Amino acid sequence: MIIISYVFDNDKPIYLQLEEIIKKEIFKGELLPSSKIPSVRDFALKYQVNPNTMQKALQGLEEEGFIYTVRTSGKYVTDNKEFILKEKRLVAKNLYQDFINNLRSLGYSDTDIKKILKESEI
Amino acid sequence: MIIISYVFDNDKPIYLQLEEIIKKEIFKGELLPSSKIPSVRDFALKYQVNPNTMQKALQGLEEEGFIYTVRTSGKYVTDNKEFILKEKRLVAKNLYQDFINNLRSLGYSDTDIKKILKESEI
DNA sequence: ATAACTGTACTAAGCAAGTAATACAAAAAA
């Protein structure tokens, strides 16, 4: 059992942070489609959280369609690769839009923003 | 007295959201350097929050250097225009870095990111 | 002088959300 010593942000509920972390594992292919994920208790142990907290996170992921449950057997990553890819792209798109909107709310014009993006080296 | 019917996000403390809102008013020049801002009670009324909540927000802004207090007279926006501009740029820079880091955490490579930025129209 | 307005401090109460502990039900494994 690998224990992940993850530092959680105090500003957000842990279960939401867990959702994001696990979702990223799916996006990155660290959790493969159709594969069985660790049990609620094992997963909780791995991330050093309460099993209920982990369950809440996994319920969220199930409602979103990333995982499904076979009762008394376990939880599995969806086999819908297309869905995973689309979600990943959607998240990226939303990150971009939020970024742009935030710059605008600071008072930057679209011309300013284009300039900022052009001059930026990653 | 203009009442702002602002919808606060339940995920974050109201006083922090107020700090961001007022900070943006300063960045945008809606609150000018050296100008007097509404009293704690008036400001609270304007945003429909408890005076204590508003005071907490204004205290935060004072600690950051955006406003200063003249006791029994009122609170004023800093006259340091240079500071305001630098802070605005810092916020923008951090937004950019967070954006890039988030894309990376989704599994996008730097090459992917460059492509995304290049193909994006605002 | 008096009243009104400024920021500030303090206490208490209540509420909501997150977390934790425990117990239950069903299937699989031994």
Next chain:
DNA sequence: TTTTTTGTATTACTTGCTTAGTACAGTTAT
């Protein structure tokens, strides 16, 4: 058949934010 493992439900605790009320001190306006 018994034990273990799975997900799930319920209940209680804790924490932090918001709200509310009150009070004080100093300046400004009347």
